[in-house]
Amino acid sequence: xxxxxxxxxxxxxxxxxxxxxxxxxxxxxxxxxxxxxxxxxxxxxxxxxxxxxxxxxxxxxxxxxxxxxxxxxxxxxxxxxxxxxxxxxxxxxxxxxxxxxxxxxxxxxxxxxxxxxxxxxxxxxxxxxxxxxxxxxxxxxxxxxxxxxxxxxxxxxxxxxxxxxxxxxxxxxxxxxxxxxxxxxxxxxxxxxxxxxxxxxxxxxxxxxxxxxxxxxxxxxxxxxxxxxxxxxxxxxxxxxxxxxxxxxxxxxxxxxxxxxxxxxxxxxxxxxxxxxxxxxxxxxxxxxxxxxxxxxxxxxxxxxxxxxxxxxxxxxxxxxxxxxxxxxxxxxxxxxxxxxxxxxxxxxxxxxxxxxxxxxxxxxxxxxxxxxxxxxxxxxxxxxxxxxxxxxxxxxxxxxxxxxxxxxxxxxxxxxxxxxxxxxxxxxxxxxxxxxxxxxxxxxxxxxxxxxxxxxxxxxxxxxxxxxxxxxxxxxxxxxxxxxxxxxxxxxxxxxxxxxxxxxxxxxxxxxxx
Amino acid sequence: xxxxxxxxxxxxxxxxxxxxxxxxxxxxxxxxxxxxxxxxxxxxxxxxxxxxxxxxxxxxxxxxxxxxxxxxxxxxxxxxxxxxxxxxxxxxxxxxxxxxxxxxxxxxxxxxxxxxxxxxxxxxxxxxxxxxxxxxxxxxxxxxxxxxxxxxxxxxxxxxxxxxxxxxxxxxxxxxxxxxxxxxxxxxxxxxxxxxxxxxxxxxxxxxxxxxxxxxxxxxxxxxxxxxxxxxxxxxxxxxxxxxxxxxxxxxxxxxxxxxxxxxxxxxxxxxxxxxxxxxxxxxxxxxxxxxxxxxxxxxxxxxxxxxxxxx
Numbered sequence: 094x095x096x097x098x099x100x101x102x103x104x105x106x107x108x109x110x111x112x113x114x115x116x117x118x119x120x121x122x123x124x125x126x127x128x129x130x131x132x133x134x135x136x137x138x139x140x141x142x143x144x145x146x147x148x149x150x151x152x153x154x155x156x157x158x159x160x161x162x163x164x165x166x167x168x169x170x171x172x173x174x175x176x177x178x179x180x181x182x183x184x185x186x187x188x189x190x191x192x193x194x195x196x197x198x199x200x201x202x203x204x205x206x207x208x209x210x211x212x213x214x215x216x217x218x219x220x221x222x223x224x225x226x227x228x229x230x231x232x233x234x235x236x237x238x239x240x241x242x243x244x245x246x247x248x249x250x251x252x253x254x255x256x257x258x259x260x261x262x263x264x265x266x267x268x269x270x271x272x273x274x275x276x277x278x279x280x281x282x283x284x285x286x287x288x289x290x291x292x293x294x295x296x297x298x299x300x301x302x303x304x305x306x307x308x309x310x311x312x313x314x315x316x317x318x319x320x321x322x323x324x325x326x327x328x329x330x331x332x333x334x335x336x337x338x339x340x341x342x343x344x345x346x347x348x349x350x351x352x353x354x355x356x357x358x359x360x361x362x363x364x365x366x367x368x369x370x371x372x373x374x375x376x377x378x379x380x381x382x383x384x385x386x387x388x389x390x391x392x393x394x395x396x397x398x399x400x401x402x403x404x405x406x407x408x409x410x411x412x413x414x415x416x417x418x419x420x421x422x423x424x425x426x427x428x429x430x431x432x433x434x435x436x437x438x439x440x441x442x443x444x445x446x447x448x449x450x451x452x453x454x455x456x457x458x459x460x461x462x463x464x465x466x467x468x469x470x471x472x473x474x475x476x477x478x479x480x481x482x483x484x485x486x487x488x489x490x491x492x493x494x495x496x497x498x499x500x501x502x503x504x505x506x507x508x509x510x511x512x513x514x515x516x517x518x519x520x521x522x523x524x525x526x527x528x529x530x531x532x533x534x535x536x537x538x539x540x541x542x543x544x545x546x547x548x549x550x551x552x553x554x555x556x557x558x559x560x561x562x563x564x565x566x567x568x569x570x571x572x573x574x575x576x577x578x579x580x581x582x583x584x585x586x587x588x589x590x591x592x593x594x595x596x597x598x599x600x601x602x603x604x605x606x607x608x
Numbered sequence: 609x610x611x612x613x614x615x616x617x618x619x620x621x622x623x624x625x626x627x628x629x630x631x632x633x634x635x636x637x638x639x640x641x642x643x644x645x646x647x648x649x650x651x652x653x654x655x656x657x658x659x660x661x662x663x664x665x666x667x668x669x670x671x672x673x674x675x676x677x678x679x680x681x682x683x684x685x686x687x688x689x690x691x692x693x694x695x696x697x698x699x700x701x702x703x704x705x706x707x708x709x710x711x712x713x714x715x716x717x718x719x720x721x722x723x724x725x726x727x728x729x730x731x732x733x734x735x736x737x738x739x740x741x742x743x744x745x746x747x748x749x750x751x752x753x754x755x756x757x758x759x760x761x762x763x764x765x766x767x768x769x770x771x772x773x774x775x776x777x778x779x780x781x782x783x784x785x786x787x788x789x790x791x792x793x794x795x796x797x798x799x800x801x802x803x804x805x806x807x808x809x810x811x812x813x814x815x816x817x818x819x820x821x822x823x824x825x826x827x828x829x830x831x832x833x834x835x836x837x838x839x840x841x842x843x844x845x846x847x848x849x850x851x852x853x854x855x856x857x858x859x860x861x862x863x864x865x866x867x868x869x870x871x872x873x874x875x876x877x878x879x880x881x882x883x884x885x886x887x888x889x890x891x892x893x894x895x896x897x898x899x900x901x902x903x904x905x906x907x908x909x910x911x912x913x914x915x916x917x918x919x920x
Contacts, residue, residue, distance in 0.1 A: 459856075
């Protein structure tokens, strides 16, 4: 019996020890250090989005390398490098994978943090977040999928233009990086032949901070702390002087101002609509002979951003939005409608574990970075293998995210033009494997986002074959499995999304960046 | 939210409810009581538990949710225990759980939950002030029986973590009256979910979720004679870490799930030795954090077999 007790004890201790190391390795911590295979020195000739004239911006000539200011900057680097703390080394490890990549992740974090629908008032109405008072509940913004798609697009586009403009001045001033200039400065990251004035990291940070002040005004402390750390990283790594960073941040801010000005007038601010407009949507649906959409939430929540379809797209004009709008969905009660509804009900009742996993993987609902954020994460995992320069990172993410925003605009235009019911409204027996979004069914947002994203990503990374198309199909199908969409919502959504993606491809083919 | 509902309900609550006693023969014992089965006896039984909540706590904010209505779980447990010796018992519990929300669209989930296996060791026994003081060392391991989805709270049937638990239980019996106090530490493994990124207080890029460990303490008082066992208890369960559900967010497996629960149970044995036993009880969450204010009622039937060769 003593042996038996010993046995039990040993087994138990083993179990305890085996479960002790619970550290989670995030895949974003395994990205390689940025080491561009091509520094894209000609990026000043690439086609910008809004900042078409670099001469419109002020970047003062850098301090002469013999000036006391420059020598002081070099000494600052040496001072840091002589006693790097472990916390400072952690900052270097974090930022060395790339500025555009990390700012994209920061934005995804902010989206997930703010992707929470407001809690109802005691009278059953809902409050709306206010950008003028972002700290009061409900916190501003509610970064739902359209808001998020637009945020990703503006930040990426601003970063891209800021870098293209920065390249103009880099080539103009042709300043050598500190680690190449002074043999006493160590290069703690791979050396680059790219002129270092103004700093590309600082340009990206300056543009990002300026955009995020507008989009996530309640998180400005967090955002500025990230920018400060990044500037410190460039100095500690021997890659930039403070003067190069200050000039870069200033330029990034100026370029971003073009985008904040556009954002303030792109009609997103009016996308919530008015109660009278919400009622008109119902009338429109009824006049088509359809059953109009009702919120499945209790208390009933006003529809999500019904006028987002009127927002100004990046890749085409608003007339094209109307031209891209697909034909109507099957009318409620029609034979085709009933067939689709029966299919959804069947999945709802008989969903397999694998299908459920697909639903959860792509759910991207409340508290997540949304479907456009998911596609950013997918793109980032792939781009990180490509040894891109910062400017190519920015260009490719801008293409992706302009496509995502424009897909959101087209999708929302369609949803509120037809304003039809979700499967669970048509038949309450349809139970969902994730939350039902608070907007009409036709067409599926996931399908539009995925169709657009897979088109541009397949163009940018042709060696990935059908990888992105397969993912898009999975994302789309997951919405039928989950009981959220009719098949027609998904199939048509993929087609429209793909059409939007073609506009991004067209731009990519002519922007001067090559593939 | 239903996290703790499911976790504590399905696995521990029933168990905790049975606190106490140290009789010669008691069939329906659990990993939280002082009941022991004699050498070579085997007890088999089944319990049914219905638990439900309408209100829950988002962090410390108590609310209802009209998109869920009343969230309920039905748990059918297959339970067995065996006397290796009179001082060392082994027991198992395999629950089948099915969940349902009375409102909204979320689909109820069902399936086999987690198998738990417990070794209960009567470590010390003293005579004290006319009664008997006992100390038990109780080791439990549990692991999921199926591939159920833990990241669909509050409908998921469990958390899908592997757990190793150790409990110390002190029990004092004076005539037919019992007093007990216990403390348990629960080491939990990380879990794998279907997503590969999720937000807690930061965005985490992994399909692995860090699961904080947990503990609980329980006090109980009871009465025991040849046929009747009655006990009342209070339990405080604490998650050692984790995050709060943010306002109007979905719950997540690694939320901080704390609760204080009061319960009572009653058991009737038709005979003093082998034979049938009936069990009934309930418990209620008095206060909590990121859990439902769950009310549970349960009942069960057990049969005690004598497997020793020298008995006919």
